[in-house]
Amino acid sequence: MRSCRDITALVSQGLDKSLSLRERLAISVHVMMCSRCRNFQKQSQFIHQAAHRYTEQLQKRLDKKS
Amino acid sequence: MKAKATDTKAGLSEQILLEHRPILFRYALLQLRDNSLADDAVQETLLAAWQTSSKFEGKAGLRTWLIGILKHKIADHWRRNVREVSIPEFDQLVDHDTDADEDDFFTSSGQWHSGPNAWNDPEAALKQQEFWAIYETCQNNLPPKMAKVFMLRELVGLEADEVCLETGLSDANYWVTMHRARLRLRECLEIRWFNNSKSKKENPHA
Numbered sequence: 001m002r003s004c005r006d007i008t009a010l011v012s013q014g015l016d017k018s019l020s021l022r023e024r025l026a027i028s029v030h031v032m033m034c035s036r037c038r039n040f041q042k043q044s045q046f047i048h049q050a051a052h053r054y055t056e057q058l059q060k061r062l063d064k065k066s
Numbered sequence: 067m068k069a070k071a072t073d074t075k076a077g078l079s080e081q082i083l084l085e086h087r088p089i090l091f092r093y094a095l096l097q098l099r100d101n102s103l104a105d106d107a108v109q110e111t112l113l114a115a116w117q118t119s120s121k122f123e124g125k126a127g128l129r130t131w132l133i134g135i136l137k138h139k140i141a142d143h144w145r146r147n148v149r150e151v152s153i154p155e156f157d158q159l160v161d162h163d164t165d166a167d168e169d170d171f172f173t174s175s176g177q178w179h180s181g182p183n184a185w186n187d188p189e190a191a192l193k194q195q196e197f198w199a200i201y202e203t204c205q206n207n208l209p210p211k212m213a214k215v216f217m218l219r220e221l222v223g224l225e226a227d228e229v230c231l232e233t234g235l236s237d238a239n240y241w242v243t244m245h246r247a248r249l250r251l252r253e254c255l256e257i258r259w260f261n262n263s264k265s266k267k268e269n270p271h272a
Contacts, residue, residue: 003172003175003176003177004172004176004177004178005171005172005176005177006176008245008248008249009241009242009245012241012244012245012248013241013244013245015244015248016219016225016226016241016244017226035181035184036178036181036182037178037182039181039182039183039184039185040182040249040252042185043182043185043188043252043255043256044248044252046185046188047220047248047251047252047255048220049192050192050201051205051216051220051221052220052221052223053192054198054201054202054205054221055092055095055096055221057198058095058096058099059095059101062095062099062100062101063101
């Protein structure tokens with residue numbers, strides 16, 4: 001069984017490239033049983049989303065200033 | 067039918083160049099922090115690319131080439147404005163002790179020290195101005211190299227291999243850096259926002 005460190009590393013990689021079936025399975029099995037890694041998975045996706053919106057936010061804020 | 071418009075001999079089509087505009091704009095905006103300056107820098111970049119497209123060799127990838135031009139335009143801007151806020155090359159950024167980082171989050175056997183807790187309604191946070199201030203603080207708290215890698219990937223939207231080209235990081239180093247950046251950001255947001263906002267949720271009239 002892979003450790004939480006390894007699983008979160010895979011989850012992180014999954015946000016930057018497509019994972020193999022084996023890797024995706026390893027994640028699914030692990031997060032089924034581990035709520036901490038499940039939270040990490042959801043939250044790193046949320047951060048991915050937030051980071052994407054950040055530049056829009058910045059643009060709007062700068063617009064107001066000028 | 068494999069007549070790709072990126073054919074260097076035929077020059078780059080306007081269409082192909084414009085596809086990269088959003089990424090270039092975000093890159094410029096994060097450096098210049100001004101919408102119209104960023105816009106100008108991108109226009110100049112695309113124009114320069116268009117005029118010199120015969121020089122594009124297709125080796126490094128079109129986007130990497132465009133970002134190279136854009137960096138020059140941004141540097142020109144700083145030079146014109148004499149504000150010597152030269153943007154340091156990636157190598158010049160202060161590195162951090164990466165090994166110590168791991169121990170911050172995991173035990174030697176790779177288990178969480180203290181785990182990610184469930185977050186209450188993160189979607190709602192995206193609509194709040196205060197959240198964005200905290201988000202920015204957390205992002206700025208990342209060590210410089212990590213912050214740069216995260217910025218190129220998640221804010222600008224480059225692919226992993228493009229970030230490696232841009233920074234000279236190895237593949238392995240890239241994955242480690244992004245993993246840690248996410249661990250750090252997550253923890254910071256949890257401490258500064260999601261744990262704090264619990265009290266607000268329990269007592270919405272406070």
